[in-house]
Every structure is written in C-alpha cells, then in structure tokens.
Amino acid sequence: MTNAPPAPSTVDDRSGAPATRPHIPELDGLRGLAIAGVLLFHAGHLSGGFLGVDLFFVLSGYLITDLLLRDRQLSLPRFWGRRIRRLWPALAVLLVGVTLLTWAFGTPDQLRGALADGPWTQLNLANWHLLAESAGYWDRFGPGRVFGHLWSIAVEEQFYLLWPLVVLALRRERAVALAAGLGSVLSLGLMVLLAEPDRVYTGTDTRAFSLLLGALVAVPAVRRWVLRRVPSWVVLPLLAGLAVSWLLVDGEHSPILFQGGLFAHAAAAALLIVLAPGSVLARGLAWRPLRGLGLISYSLYLWHWPVFLLLGKEQTGLDGWAWTLLVCAVSLALAVLSKVFVEDPVRFRASWARGHTGLVAFAASMAVVALTWIAVPRPAAAVIDTGALGGGGAVSANGPKASRVLFMGDSIAVGLALPLAAATKASGLTLKSVAAAGGGGVVGPLAEMTWAELPGTIAEFRPDVLIYQVTTYDWGSAAEQRAGYERLVKAAGQAKVLFVTMPPIKPDEFYAAHLDELARTATVLREVAAGGRAEVLDAGQVWGATYQRDREGKVERSTDGIHACPAGAARFTAWLLDALAARFSGVTKVSPETWANTGWSADQHFKGC
Structure with missing residues (x-):
C-alpha cells in the first residue's frame, strides 16, 4: 500500500466550498475511536478515554487548515458561514432541548447549572466560564452541569474564529507552518508553566497545541515530508501507543500528561492522521460501524453527557455495563435524529440557510436560545429558618x-x-x-x-x-x-x-x-x-x-x-x-x-x- 495523498477534488455542500481532497473514510474511523473513548471515560470504563477529545482537536486543526489552504480565494465570511451551518443548528437544538428536559425531569442543581452555563456555552466561552467557576474537568465539572462537556466545543470554536485570521494574514504555506509550529511550542510552554491540571486542560491557550499540531501536518509541504520520510508501518506503533495511553493514564493523577505527555499524544495523533489513509490500518479504520460512529461523532458528543446525567444510575436503578449500554443507546438515537433531521438538512439542502436569509435565521435562532435562559423558571430559592x-x-x-x-x-x-x-x-x-x-x-x-x-x-x-x-x-x-x-x-x-x-x-x-x-x-x-x-x-x-x-x-x-x-x-x-x-x-x-x-x-x- 502507498502513503500517497489522494488527488484533489471538490466538495459539494452547495455552499461554495473550496476545492479539497475527497472524503477520507479512515479519518471518520479515527473520529469513531475518539468518541468511543470519551463515552467510555464518562461511563467510568476507560481511565484515559478523555484523550479522545485531544484526538478530536488534532483532527479539527488538520481538516480546517487543509480547507483554508486549499481555498485560493479565502473568504472569511464564507468560511465562518459554513462553520455556523455545520455546528450551530445541532448545538442550538441541544441547548434548548436539554434545558427544557432538565426543567421537566432534572434536579434543581441541574437546572441551575443549565441556566448558569447555557449563555456562556451559546457564546462559545464555556471553558473560561467553567474555570472561573472552579468547575473541574476531573470531577466531571461538579454536580449538575449538563453543559459542562461543551468546554471542548468552545475551544474549537475559538480556534475557528482566530486561526483563519492567521492563515489569511500569512497566506504562504511555510509561514503558516512556522506559525503553527511556534504556536504549539508556546502553548506547551504555558501548560508546563501553569501546571494546575484543570486550568491547563481546559484553557484555550494551554490546549492550542493539539489543534496547531493538526494544523502543522495539514500544510502540504509538511504532509509530503512526513509521507516521504516516515514509513507506513509506523502507524501500528502509533496506534498501539495511543491505545496504551488511553488504558493507563488517569487524568490529574498522571502528572506526566501536563509535563509534555499531552503534547506527545497530540503529536502521535497528528502523524497517525497523515499516515493512516492507505496504510495497513486503512481497512480497519474504514470499517463501516466505526465510520458510522465517526459520522455522528459531533452530535453524539453533544448529547451523551446530558443523557448520562438525566438518566443517571439513581434514576434508572441500573449500574455497570447495563447502565452504560442504556445511556449509550439513548445517546446514539438522539445523535442520529440530530444528524438526519437537523444537521444534514441545514448543511446540505436548506437554501434559506445561506446568504442574507441565513444571517437572519442565525440571528433569530440566537435570540430564541437567549430567551430560553430568561423564560425557563429558576428553581425556588432555599428558605432559611431564621429562628x-x-x-x-x-x-x-x-x-x-x-x-x-x-x-x-x-x-x-x-x-x-x-x-x-x-x-x-x-x-x-x-x-x-x-x-x-x-x-x-x-x-x-x-x-x-x-x-x-x-x-x-x-x-x-x-x-x-x-x-x-x-x-x-x-x-x-x-x-x-x-x-x-x-x-x-x-x-x-x-x-x-x-x-x-x-x-x-x-x-x-x-x-x-x-x-x-x-x-x-x-x-x-x-x-x-x-x-x-x-x-x-x-x-x-x-x-x-x-x-x-x-x-x-x-x-x-x-x-x-x-x-x-x-x-x-x-x-x-x-x-x-x-x-x-x-x-x-x-x-x-x-x-x-x-x-x-x-x-x-x-x-x-x-x-x-
């Protein structure tokens, strides 16, 4: 098998997208692995499954940078419009839907958390809000935070806002590669310097290296260098290393993560993304169930954590794998419904979602979601016995x-x-x-x-x-x-x-x-x-x-x-x-x-x- 990159073609999302490479099923498989790791981590079965988020970051940096560099007439409004159509509809439905479900079936703590965190999530600042609230990733964001997992979506959205400005300003591939490389090293330095696990794990500045390492290998010259110099069989030890790290590391109790381990994990993931297509792992990563999981990974990530909380072990009376299978099945069902009835129609078929009407629709939906935080009744305040x-x-x-x-x-x-x-x-x-x-x-x-x-x-x-x-x-x-x-x-x-x-x-x-x-x-x-x-x-x-x-x-x-x-x-x-x-x-x-x-x-x- 060869490591040669696929030939360029065009993507037809009816949005004026730039020429890009054809769809790569192996990357869908990597997404499937990433979301599976996250679900197993949150269900308590895989101590290092949270590293699936890091794999998502690297994939996002890679795919977005590849898209930006192939757009010879890069238009920021057009790029951001595609990002909004891709990400916002599912997120808007989640924010409103979960808030209403929490109001109807959740605990007062969960509702308070939803109403407090929701506006920050809507503004893509959830990670900084959670840090200000001292809501730690390793204690599952504290009790009741149904939107706590969306810190990572906020990090990606901040990257989508800022990185295109850098690419547009630099334009030359070598300059983009230099910016990505230096930025990733600077981000690593901040992580090691700040040291505190929750701060460095959820801060945009201290996690940017994962996105930027993906961006680095997306630069054609860097990708070609990797494909020429690194033999394809290296994908096997790379994947094995990732698997071992997911099995052995234990979050804040693994200090090596914050002393360069996360950077090494992201670098391995970046190499794997470049080498996997056409390698000995291609058939396994392109396995249809794994690809299918990857194709719904965004909506599955959105829905799984609220489902895990609202259908908790106390509410269902289940434990262990029986509970895990139930909440994963419900999450999968909601993710499929989101993709079929919300994401794909807006992304591919809704002509009203583009141009001026699209801008009006986006503003209207933002207003509706914002009204949710006002309209949903707050839990009654606790009454203090003054006697x-x-x-x-x-x-x-x-x-x-x-x-x-x-x-x-x-x-x-x-x-x-x-x-x-x-x-x-x-x-x-x-x-x-x-x-x-x-x-x-x-x-x-x-x-x-x-x-x-x-x-x-x-x-x-x-x-x-x-x-x-x-x-x-x-x-x-x-x-x-x-x-x-x-x-x-x-x-x-x-x-x-x-x-x-x-x-x-x-x-x-x-x-x-x-x-x-x-x-x-x-x-x-x-x-x-x-x-x-x-x-x-x-x-x-x-x-x-x-x-x-x-x-x-x-x-x-x-x-x-x-x-x-x-x-x-x-x-x-x-x-x-x-x-x-x-x-x-x-x-x-x-x-x-x-x-x-x-x-x-x-x-x-x-x-x-």
Missing part, C-alpha cells in the same frame, strides 16, 4: 470602630460571601469580597495570583477589618504557612486581621496528600496571631469538628464534601456577624429576617445542596 440564627440588637459599642470589611478566601468563601454581603449591608458595614474560586489564598500553590492584586486592593479599599477564610489550598510546610500568614498581617496595615479556620472537608483523592497540612493551619494561625495584630476565629463552632452534611435537621454542606449550602452559609454569617459585633463598634446586630431570605440562596454557586 435558629439568633435575634437582633443595638449598635455595638465594643472596641475600635469598623465600617469597611475585606473578605478573602477560595470557592468556599465565594458562597459564604453571598449572605455575608446581605447581612453586613443591613448592619451598616461595607463589605468587599475578593474571594476567588480556584484561588484566593495567601499561601500554597495559587498564592501568587492573590498577591498580584491584594496590595492594590487594600490600598484602594482601606479596610478596618480583613477577614481571611483559610482555603483548601493553604498547603505547605509550617514555615511556608507562617510566612504567608505573617505577610498578610503586614500587608493589612492598620486593619485588624481575623483568621477564620477552614470548614472540615470530606477526604478525597485530590486532598488526601494535603490533609495534614490543612489541619496544621489552625496551630500556625494561633502562633501568628500571638503578636496581637490578628485573631483566630474557630469556625468549628459553626461546622463541627468533622464534615457533616446535615446538622440539626438542615442540609448545611454540599455533596461535594467541600462547600456550604444556604442553611450552613446563613449559620456562618450569623456567627461571624456576632463575632464582629463583639470586637468592633458601629456594627448593628440586625435581625436575620433582614438578610436571610433576600434571594441570595438561589445563587447557582450552591450546587450539591
């Missing part, structure tokens, strides 16, 4: 006067800040929260992100009180922790620092190696506070000594074992307000009725409650 939160009182005359409070912490503190903002406003205080999901600490691996902004924030806000909620990332030795906390006391200037101990969390694989370090923080804090400019508040009075989901008949902690639920956040707020009133003058001990049920408990941050 257990104490009563009101007079303005405190204790200690120095306080009027401005700066609140710090991680994603736990983000949730606690919601009722705290309502309560401090009612009590006459001005609260500024700089709590940050996926950060916010002054010690540990993410501390420098905090320190880059904190001195300026303190100088501008001039707080009387600085409250630091110990974060789940306050890792390090005792000396490192002491240095971070002392640095905070010094940076606070004249403000009194109140350290609040961390709520107990449920041990899991991610935190297991750091539980001793986190447990030590209370001791280190008391040593730092001994100097008199800081004080330690023991939050064990609120949360207890160990993680407890229910306290006194109320759900106070999330099922994720980390965050607070509205009832717990309200209890914390009442406790903290009492602590402030006991130490500072000018703090009104207001009745909980003034702040406890003012709408904050409906915030989508309270997931798993």
Whole structure:
C-alpha cells in the first residue's frame, strides 16, 4: 500500500466550498475511536478515554487548515458561514432541548447549572466560564452541569474564529507552518508553566497545541515530508501507543500528561492522521460501524453527557455495563435524529440557510436560545429558618470602630460571601469580597495570583477589618504557612486581621496528600496571631469538628464534601456577624429576617445542596 495523498477534488455542500481532497473514510474511523473513548471515560470504563477529545482537536486543526489552504480565494465570511451551518443548528437544538428536559425531569442543581452555563456555552466561552467557576474537568465539572462537556466545543470554536485570521494574514504555506509550529511550542510552554491540571486542560491557550499540531501536518509541504520520510508501518506503533495511553493514564493523577505527555499524544495523533489513509490500518479504520460512529461523532458528543446525567444510575436503578449500554443507546438515537433531521438538512439542502436569509435565521435562532435562559423558571430559592440564627440588637459599642470589611478566601468563601454581603449591608458595614474560586489564598500553590492584586486592593479599599477564610489550598510546610500568614498581617496595615479556620472537608483523592497540612493551619494561625495584630476565629463552632452534611435537621454542606449550602452559609454569617459585633463598634446586630431570605440562596454557586 502507498502513503500517497489522494488527488484533489471538490466538495459539494452547495455552499461554495473550496476545492479539497475527497472524503477520507479512515479519518471518520479515527473520529469513531475518539468518541468511543470519551463515552467510555464518562461511563467510568476507560481511565484515559478523555484523550479522545485531544484526538478530536488534532483532527479539527488538520481538516480546517487543509480547507483554508486549499481555498485560493479565502473568504472569511464564507468560511465562518459554513462553520455556523455545520455546528450551530445541532448545538442550538441541544441547548434548548436539554434545558427544557432538565426543567421537566432534572434536579434543581441541574437546572441551575443549565441556566448558569447555557449563555456562556451559546457564546462559545464555556471553558473560561467553567474555570472561573472552579468547575473541574476531573470531577466531571461538579454536580449538575449538563453543559459542562461543551468546554471542548468552545475551544474549537475559538480556534475557528482566530486561526483563519492567521492563515489569511500569512497566506504562504511555510509561514503558516512556522506559525503553527511556534504556536504549539508556546502553548506547551504555558501548560508546563501553569501546571494546575484543570486550568491547563481546559484553557484555550494551554490546549492550542493539539489543534496547531493538526494544523502543522495539514500544510502540504509538511504532509509530503512526513509521507516521504516516515514509513507506513509506523502507524501500528502509533496506534498501539495511543491505545496504551488511553488504558493507563488517569487524568490529574498522571502528572506526566501536563509535563509534555499531552503534547506527545497530540503529536502521535497528528502523524497517525497523515499516515493512516492507505496504510495497513486503512481497512480497519474504514470499517463501516466505526465510520458510522465517526459520522455522528459531533452530535453524539453533544448529547451523551446530558443523557448520562438525566438518566443517571439513581434514576434508572441500573449500574455497570447495563447502565452504560442504556445511556449509550439513548445517546446514539438522539445523535442520529440530530444528524438526519437537523444537521444534514441545514448543511446540505436548506437554501434559506445561506446568504442574507441565513444571517437572519442565525440571528433569530440566537435570540430564541437567549430567551430560553430568561423564560425557563429558576428553581425556588432555599428558605432559611431564621429562628435558629439568633435575634437582633443595638449598635455595638465594643472596641475600635469598623465600617469597611475585606473578605478573602477560595470557592468556599465565594458562597459564604453571598449572605455575608446581605447581612453586613443591613448592619451598616461595607463589605468587599475578593474571594476567588480556584484561588484566593495567601499561601500554597495559587498564592501568587492573590498577591498580584491584594496590595492594590487594600490600598484602594482601606479596610478596618480583613477577614481571611483559610482555603483548601493553604498547603505547605509550617514555615511556608507562617510566612504567608505573617505577610498578610503586614500587608493589612492598620486593619485588624481575623483568621477564620477552614470548614472540615470530606477526604478525597485530590486532598488526601494535603490533609495534614490543612489541619496544621489552625496551630500556625494561633502562633501568628500571638503578636496581637490578628485573631483566630474557630469556625468549628459553626461546622463541627468533622464534615457533616446535615446538622440539626438542615442540609448545611454540599455533596461535594467541600462547600456550604444556604442553611450552613446563613449559620456562618450569623456567627461571624456576632463575632464582629463583639470586637468592633458601629456594627448593628440586625435581625436575620433582614438578610436571610433576600434571594441570595438561589445563587447557582450552591450546587450539591
């Protein structure tokens, strides 16, 4: 068999598409392998199946760059119009359909997640939204995120928007190849530098190398060089290497992935894409069932994750392979319906989907989807029992006067800040929260992100009180922790620092190696506070000594074992307000009725409650 590339021909999608190579069935087979890996990963049967997404990225970079370079009269509006017709109709139907299904059959958490994530997904910014929400890929995006898997669609769409501009600006194949090569190396460098698994895995900048390596081998000169220099039998070890990696790697617990392993995987996938057509693997990759899976891979990817959540093991009463077969069958059926009745008609046959009418139809469909986020009723806010939160009182005359409070912490503190903002406003205080999901600490691996902004924030806000909620990332030795906390006391200037101990969390694989370090923080804090400019508040009075989901008949902690639920956040707020009133003058001990049920408990941050 030969590795010679197929002769050029034209693609008839009735859209004025440029001349391109004929359809390559082997690439459909690779798509089929990719989507199969993703489904098995999300079903819990293949630890490295998430690498199927990387194979999708490389394929996308390859096919799009090949298309752009063959278009001798490259028109960006025409290119983007084809991309919209290819991708948007199925996505629009999914967004509306899944939201309505979640409203009808899902949990309140799932509906909150859909309504919060949907607009960002519609704008192709889902990956950055999930990172801002500290929704990790490796914990399946947190509870209830039916659109969480669409982070990868956002990465591809951002590539489709930006990369054609680069190709149009450069035009020359060698320049495009150089840009793709240098861009992929720069992206790899960012991944290694940033290191944090969720950030680097779902960030566009740190995943661009997969798309750009595909773009690199799509350049005809590079592709010809590979076909001349690399023997066709190399496809066998390449495919075997990919298979072994999919079997053995384990996401965030395989640090080699983020030290070059993902780059190596993408490079192997890029070579496989070039070498597979016409190789000894051609017949196997062109196997009709595998090709068929590849042909519906886009719609199958769209639908599988919502199906997995809405038809979960608890809802169906099934487990293991019986559950996997059910949800995969339903996903396949929905994918076929999407392709037959939505994707292909708009892409190939609908004349109204082109030109000015196509632009109007696209704008109208965007408006309809946007209205979905407004029209679908939100889940009712949790009602806080104010009877257990104490009563009101007079303005405190204790200690120095306080009027401005700066609140710090991680994603736990983000949730606690919601009722705290309502309560401090009612009590006459001005609260500024700089709590940050996926950060916010002054010690540990993410501390420098905090320190880059904190001195300026303190100088501008001039707080009387600085409250630091110990974060789940306050890792390090005792000396490192002491240095971070002392640095905070010094940076606070004249403000009194109140350290609040961390709520107990449920041990899991991610935190297991750091539980001793986190447990030590209370001791280190008391040593730092001994100097008199800081004080330690023991939050064990609120949360207890160990993680407890229910306290006194109320759900106070999330099922994720980390965050607070509205009832717990309200209890914390009442406790903290009492602590402030006991130490500072000018703090009104207001009745909980003034702040406890003012709408904050409906915030989508309270997931798993």
